[in-house]
Amino acid sequence: MTTVGVIGGGQLGRMLGFAGRPLDIEFLFLDPKTGSPAAAAGAVIEGDFDNEEALAALARRADVVTYEFENVPVTAVEWLSQKVPVFPGGQALMSAQDRLREKELFESLGIPVPGYRSVDSEQSLTAAIESIGLPLVLKTRRWGYDGKGQAVLRTPDDVEPAWQQLGARPLIAEAFVEFTRELSVIGARRADGDWAMYPLIENRHREGILRVSKAPVEDRELAATARGYLEALLERLDYVGVLALELFDTGGRLLANEFAPRVHNSGHWTIEGAATSQFENHLRAILGLPLGDTRALGQAGMVNLIGALPGRPAELERAGFQLHDYGKMARPGRKLGHATTVAESAAERDRRLSEALKIIEN
């Protein structure tokens, strides 16, 4: 029997596990916390991500190791790689962990990005503002997620507080993009170069956290452009697994925001809404199995359940949704679950999403 080791025991690990259990794949997660969501899908080694004993146990018992978040210590992945195959590889991880490297990678591939400047002092911040103009977004280069470690600078008065808040770490200043919408594109690639792309996804965030995803976005031209960017990225990184690329649509022109070297929240709709889910395709990719069909089976919509599950989850089910409860304790701003609907028309999907948002917000 195949055992997949997963660094991280959050909901993404949990859903990877749920996708693999029907294939009779065993899972072994590494997570420092007890009672992690992934415990429902396999055994959990409780230990820090850089705990050598825990990593050794993972290497010993797993046939292949992957991770479910991009802030895995690169040293841990490198250490593991000498003992067991680890996918995706360290290059993808290093680029994804540093917004500056990530932007440089995009640029080197001809993928357009918002204007940006490295910021490591108040002087360089002043220079960045002169070069990019206001508003701009100041971000930590590392350890940011769900909008954390970011500040929007709209007027010169915002500079000092933002610097106080973030200035102790290496930063990047990015032009504030007036996008018409946020998109993402998800691909899966095998070691032999075979790859597949899911339909283009539209995303809506609130307070930095993904709120709603809809797919497929029916725009051939945009999809073709996104496909080109995704393919270039996967090839350059010699990528193995699922990767998500976030894009800003600025009225038909796509700018790359960031990529995640893992299954992605904007791809959760693929569980019900695509012929093969992103979770199953990630497993297929890292295990060298043929990739499954990435076609959408209808008009899918997903809402995240953040901070609290709805008081009456049955209302979401009545509205045509499939509920995914990550089994986590409620806490403000925490992703506790999501719900997906697959409708026959985009109009019906959008109607259901509105209904779901009303249910969630009550």
Next chain:
Amino acid sequence: MTTVGVIGGGQLGRMLGFAGRPLDIEFLFLDPKTGSPAAAAGAVIEGDFDNEEALAALARRADVVTYEFENVPVTAVEWLSQKVPVFPGGQALMSAQDRLREKELFESLGIPVPGYRSVDSEQSLTAAIESIGLPLVLKTRRWGYDGKGQAVLRTPDDVEPAWQQLGARPLIAEAFVEFTRELSVIGARRADGDWAMYPLIENRHREGILRVSKAPVEDRELAATARGYLEALLERLDYVGVLALELFDTGGRLLANEFAPRVHNSGHWTIEGAATSQFENHLRAILGLPLGDTRALGQAGMVNLIGALPGRPAELERAGFQLHDYGKMARPGRKLGHATTVAESAAERDRRLSEALKIIEN
């Protein structure tokens, strides 16, 4: 957290569990064997189905109890019902366990059945042959599954050996139906009477075991007839949960063969091929949650993997299938897994099924 108790730890229990885990439902199975397939989806109490201590543990720890095979001792279900809700109820179970009661139930609802006669002696067998004619099928009234406990009588010479083989038990003689195809129809019903039907399914058996299912069968008239039969059955039994009704199509006329008071092999395609799987809808029904959409998301085909898994399962995946491995030891005639494809056209689905059968038979 909700805990569902399941009598039986086979692949149906396993898939019920897999359907419920994303909803953060816990599962507790009762099975006499160690290492049952359902162990991948929850805890297993090892004990016989009529072991009172084991049943008591199930009643204590489960919020609701269901079963995944119809040969559960009725006494066990009745005992349990006094302590915890058990769905489907005992009436459905008793009818499904006895082919004679089942036929009488169908007839009382105006659902056509093949000619039949109760057989409990060689004289009554002779009378049955005179009344029904040859060929006929002699079946045990109880404990038959996957074609076991059956004999086809084609000539008078077949009578004696069949009687030797089966005669010690209460039997039923049924007219041998020259059907054009076998169909099944699956419904889910809640305690409040709300119910939903999946699209009509076509099935092909080999050596008494389901080999291939395809859905949806695009025939409005047949589907409407099947719907009427299913509805009558669900209502009469005041049924709660998923029920499958097997039908013979004799050139446009439907005859009821039997029903199963549980999720059904011919509904496995609903995992990938329907908006809500039969497993999730069974859970929703027994937990009083709103039923999910039963619409097909494409042209689905399922093949059972019997006796052995294909030597190179990746070939099935390459052919566009999702593999379900039940984690069982191989043994001739044993259902070890299944594989499903969802295509955009029936022609493409049929092409893939042919390819899959070639892969499996090699």
